Amino acid sequence: MAGKSATAPTTYSPSPSQRKQKPIFKDVDWVRPDGRGFHQCRPAFLRTGAVNAASGSAYAEFGNTKVIVSVFGPRESKKAMMYSDIGRLNCNVSYTTFSTSVRGQGSDHKEFSAMLHKALEGAILLESFPKTTVDVFALVLESGGSDLPVVISCASLALADAGIMMFDLVTSVSVSSLGSNLVIDPITEEESCQDGSLMITSMPSRNEVTQLTLTGEWSTPKIHEAMELCLEACSKLGKIMRSCLKEAASASQE
Amino acid sequence: MGPRDGGGIGDLAGEMEVDAFRLLFPLRFYERHLLESIRPDARPLGTARDTSVALGAVGSADGSALAKIGHTTMLAAIKMEVMIPSSESPDEGCVAIEFHMPPICSPLVRPGRPAVAAPVISKQLSDVILSSQMINLKELSLITGKAAWMVYLDIYCLDADGSLFDAALLSAVAAFSNLCIPAVSVNEDGRVIASSGENREGKTMKELLNKEKRKLTLSCIPFSLTCILHKKYILADPTAEEESIMETLVTVVLDSSTRLISLYKPGGPFLAYTSVVQDCIALTSRRVKELQKIISEAISDMEAD
Numbered sequence: 371m372a373g374k375s376a377t378a379p380t381t382y383s384p385s386p387s388q389r390k391q392k393p394i395f396k397d398v399d400w401v402r403p404d405g406r407g408f409h410q411c412r413p414a415f416l417r418t419g420a421v422n423a424a425s426g427s428a429y430a431e432f433g434n435t436k437v438i439v440s441v442f443g444p445r446e447s448k449k450a451m452m453y454s455d456i457g458r459l460n461c462n463v464s465y466t467t468f469s470t471s472v473r474g475q476g477s478d479h480k481e482f483s484a485m486l487h488k489a490l491e492g493a494i495l496l497e498s499f500p501k502t503t504v505d506v507f508a509l510v511l512e513s514g515g516s517d518l519p520v521v522i523s524c525a526s527l528a529l530a531d532a533g534i535m536m537f538d539l540v541t542s543v544s545v546s547s548l549g550s551n552l553v554i555d556p557i558t559e560e561e562s563c564q565d566g567s568l569m570i571t572s573m574p575s576r577n578e579v580t581q582l583t584l585t586g587e588w589s590t591p592k593i594h595e596a597m598e599l600c601l602e603a604c605s606k607l608g609k610i611m612r613s614c615l616k617e618a619a620s621a622s623q624e
Numbered sequence: 625m626g627p628r629d630g631g632g633i634g635d636l637a638g639e640m641e642v643d644a645f646r647l648l649f650p651l652r653f654y655e656r657h658l659l660e661s662i663r664p665d666a667r668p669l670g671t672a673r674d675t676s677v678a679l680g681a682v683g684s685a686d687g688s689a690l691a692k693i694g695h696t697t698m699l700a701a702i703k704m705e706v707m708i709p710s711s712e713s714p715d716e717g718c719v720a721i722e723f724h725m726p727p728i729c730s731p732l733v734r735p736g737r738p739a740v741a742a743p744v745i746s747k748q749l750s751d752v753i754l755s756s757q758m759i760n761l762k763e764l765s766l767i768t769g770k771a772a773w774m775v776y777l778d779i780y781c782l783d784a785d786g787s788l789f790d791a792a793l794l795s796a797v798a799a800f801s802n803l804c805i806p807a808v809s810v811n812e813d814g815r816v817i818a819s820s821g822e823n824r825e826g827k828t829m830k831e832l833l834n835k836e837k838r839k840l841t842l843s844c845i846p847f848s849l850t851c852i853l854h855k856k857y858i859l860a861d862p863t864a865e866e867e868s869i870m871e872t873l874v875t876v877v878l879d880s881s882t883r884l885i886s887l888y889k890p891g892g893p894f895l896a897y898t899s900v901v902q903d904c905i906a907l908t909s910r911r912v913k914e915l916q917k918i919i920s921e922a923i924s925d926m927e928a929d
Contacts, residue, residue: 381705381774384808385818421783422695423730423864434683438782440728462735464726467778468685468701476724476778478735507727507735509780511699512684 383472403559404433411543411555411603416524416614418531426532430524433557434514439525440507441532444499457499461487461506463521469513479510482518489522489542489571489581495535504534515557519544522571522581527611531618538573539611540580543603545569545596547586552596554603568593570600574608650869658857665863670907672849672861675915677794677922679802687803689922691795694863695785700795702777702803706816709765709772717764717773721750723781723792730784730864745789748888749779749796752877756846756885759800763840766808771816773805786863787850789875794915797845801923805838844879847915848886849908851876853894860907874901876908880916 406412412433421427424440431437447458463483467476490506506529508521519542526540546556546564553560561567566586572579579601584593646653646664657663667673673694682688685701692698709716723746725739733739753759764773777799779792808816852859854870867873872892877885884905889896896904 381707382815383703383705384806384816421697421728422785423783424728427728438728442731445731462727464735466699466701466724466726466780467722467776468682468688468703471684473703473705473776505727505734509726509728509782511780512682 385471402553402557404557408551408553409599411607412557414607414610416527416611418527418614418618424528424532426528426530426534428524428527428531430520430527432514432516432520432555434512435517435520436511436514437517437520437524438509438511439521439528441504441525441528441534442507443504443532444502444534445505447501447503451503453501455500456496457494457501458503459487459491459494459496459506460503461490461508461525463508463510463518465510465513469510482508482521485518485581485583486522486525490525490529490540492580493526493536493538493540493573494529495537498535504529504532513558515559515561516544516555518542519555519569519571523607523611527614530611530615538576538578539608540571541574541604541607541611542569542571542581543600543607545599547588547592547596552592552599554599568596568600570597570604572601572604574601574605650865654854654866654869658854658859663859663866669857670860670910672911672914673863675794675918677798677918679798679922679926685799686806687799687801689795689798689802691791691798693787693791693794693861695783696787696791697781697783698779698788698791698795699782700777700779700792700799702775702799704803704806705774705776706766706771706808707774709769711769713761714769715765715772716761717775718761719750719754719759719764719775719777721753721777721779721796722746723749723779725781725784729781733784741788745792748789748875748886749792752793752846752848752886753796756844756877756879758797758842758845758879759840760843766816767810771810775803784864786865786867787861790848790850790861793846793848793877794919797842797847798919798922800840800842801845801919802926803840805840844881844883845916845919846877846879846885847908847912848875848877849904849911850874851904851907853892853896853900855894858900858903858907860911872896874904876904878905878908878912880912882909882912 415431417429420429420438421440426441429438461483463479465476467473506525522542545552545554545568546560547566566588569583571581676692678690681690682701686704688701690699723742725733725742727733727735766772806818808818811817851874852862852870853872872894875888879885
């Protein structure tokens with residue numbers, strides 16, 4: 371039988387992943403690889419109730435980025451946890467081995483797990499489930515760029531599906547700065563050659579920001595412009611998510 | 625999430641009482657159903673849940689499939705890489721199968737603590753797929769002794785509701801039927817690279833190995849059915865709830881010409897008589913026909929697109 375002895379480090383992918391990026395992004399007029407306008411988001415597909423075994427779940431598909439989030443609980447905290455008056459939120463983000471073009475390890479993404487926790491924490495009424503834990507687990511089935519914003523938005527939809535009390539839905543959108551242009555909802559190719567990125571996580575109906583990350587080189591007016599773009603897209607995404615929840619609720623009543 | 629389908633019982637008053645009875649006395653709840661030859665989800669004992677297969681679900685993979693049996697959902701994807709074949713079998717490729725249970729699939733799986741069932745099912749799947757000779761490993765050879773395909777098959781359980789092995793095997797088989805071996809060629813350094821349309825005329829090319837994308841020929845496709853043995857009853861295709869209450873499981877794997885590939889009964893409180901094992905095999909051979917139909921429909925749907 372073909373054993374496992376011949377596996378792992380000796381194999382390589384035949385498709386060249388390190389293909390040199392063409393500098394088209396720096397030109398004055400260029401078209402995004404998927405033909406979108408600079409300020410146009412990818413078409414979003416959202417659906418709740420993807421995983422029956424979970425208390426609540428959601429599936430989100432933004433272009434090639436495909437994510438499933440399951441919510442479990444509120445349930446008993448780990449034995450080692452100290453007593454707590456308020457509920458705990460536990461987040462985990464992991465990738466499948468086939469999510470990227472070259473086969474990966476499919477391990478946990480610690481940074482995204484922490485970011486997801488920070489993005490959601492402020493929106494959840496932790497007082498409503500004292501002594502217990504709500505687990506939010508995300509699996510990125512396919513990574514096509516803007517993974518973290520999609521995970522965050524999908525997670526808040528799953529929390530709503532699980533009936534966890536929140537101040538508002540949490541929506542997240544990112545913008546990449548490429549030369550003199552700002553492109554919203556970037557795909558992997560755009561992210562790999564960006565000069566800077568800005569991600570906003572907001573609660574659209576309260577007009578509050580729960581998380582803002584800024585990397586790279588930015589000028590102040592550009593930050594303003596990017597924030598405006600993100601917030602506007604966040605509120606649009608909020609409407610889409612709300613209608614998705616309404617649809618699911620009216621379907622279950624029938 | 626509370627149990628929702630409580631159909632089929634008339635003698636217990638009120639929906640709430642049924643739910644409470646189900647949670648407090650699960651075994652008695654089930655036995656009352658079994659007396660009537662019915663299950664709480666309105667299935668007869670020997671019937672499997674609705675099954676569906678969708679091919680090509682993952683864009684970044686060379687072959688993929690999504691299989692659903694009831695609520696149990698499996699996503700299988702194949703990535704092809706190149707390796708140097710071992711000296712014992714210089715003209716054969718290799719298949720590595722891994723089964724994952726990410727924490728999203730079940731409340732019992734926590735991050736950092738992998739599920740116990742996952743490596744067991746992983747091993748069972750590779751044993752079944754490799755010993756069934758569904759894949760001819762010689763077809764995975766590129767240059768004898770120098771290069772061959774390493775097939776990485778990863779199966780993710782997205783929703784765990786019983787009969788995980790059956791769903792995983794179905795998704796694996798479907799992913800193989802969807803697999804397209806990429807067209808490759810050898811460059812000057814002796815490395816195998818993908819030959820896409822644009823560099824086909826490139827001068828660095830020495831020889832074209834796979835002129836065109838091609839499919840694997842699959843022979844003797846394995847299909848399986850898991851049954852629960854409980855007293856004199858045999859329950860086909862159990863849900864997670866049934867598996868947790870009645871613990872004796874038998875998994876039968878047959879190939880498309882109904883030859884027995886594997887029979888797996890990992891202990892359990894009930895001992896199986898040979899007649900019961902024969903009944904399980906008969907149920908499985910009926911199920912194989914259903915699954916064959918589902919797979920071939922999925923393939924023809926895919927080709928129609």
